[in-house]
Amino acid sequence: MLTIIEEIAKPKKRGAKPSFTPIDVLLMIRIVDKYYLISRTKISKELEIGEGAIRTMIRHLKHSHIIEVIRSGIRLNSKGKDIAKILNDIILYEGFIEEKVLYKLALAKFNYLMILKKLAHKIKKGIEERDIAIKYGTQALVTLIFKQNSILFPDGYPLGEEYAKFKEFLLKEINLSDNDVILISCSEKSISAIRGAYSVLYHFLK
Structure with a gap:
């Protein structure tokens, strides 16, 4: 492909x-x-x-x-x-998420959420993914992993309780499984936020 x-x-x-x-x-x-x-x-x-x-x-x-x-x-x-x-089999969810749901994870005007099925093994530290997304116009990228019913940063640190609304959204709206990847691509332009997320998907598919 x-x-x-x-x-x-x-x-x-x-x-x-x-x-x-x-x-x-x-x-x-x-x-x-x-x-x-x-x-x-x-x-x-x-x-x-x-x-x-x-x-x-x-x-x-x-x-x-x-x-x-x-x-x-x-x-x-x-x-x-x-x-x-x-692509449909890999992308479990995609769409813009409101700042009130993301709290401090909303790092720009437009915040695009993309969830990818069982691709956690492709992540190293999250830095490489961030750099790729920035190359395609994103200002910031947050990478998270779903594992053992917890939402974690790539280093294994859990997402804090202050993000309870976002956790609730993920667990209620999306049927997450171990090793699913959660990307939040943030930009002042909507299309740049989308391109940033897709650039990471493209990188994972290589």
Whole structure:
């Protein structure tokens, strides 16, 4: 899957600067899967990427047999649906979380929560993940692990009782299992917070 995505994001002309990244490709597949049928203009607005770059991405995805373009819009074909299923099986939850729930874990205006199924073994200290997310526009990244019915930082230190609302949200809304990863990507721009979370997912998939 990653080989296909990296190939799509690679400039086709020697020396050309890429107009989008593998993270944008992942996001576009998720967006098309979410809407089933979507216009190029809507994709451009969702990703906050110019329509020229979106046209190029669509052309590459079509050439790789991941999407098909019909009169009423863009949709995934069987190969694209297979990739979407892999992502759907890994991503247990994603969405913006209110500051009142996160308390001091809300480190910017937009705080994007992503929960990944049983990928704790991919984490070292959480620093590498933070640096990757920052590269893609996030201002801060919080990495947590669910283990033995507890929410822990990568060093094994438990999340404090002052975060009771966040713990309650996680345990009530999401069916967590041992070694699930909890990411909070924080940025002043919503799309940057989303890209930060997806950049860590992409890193874990390597």
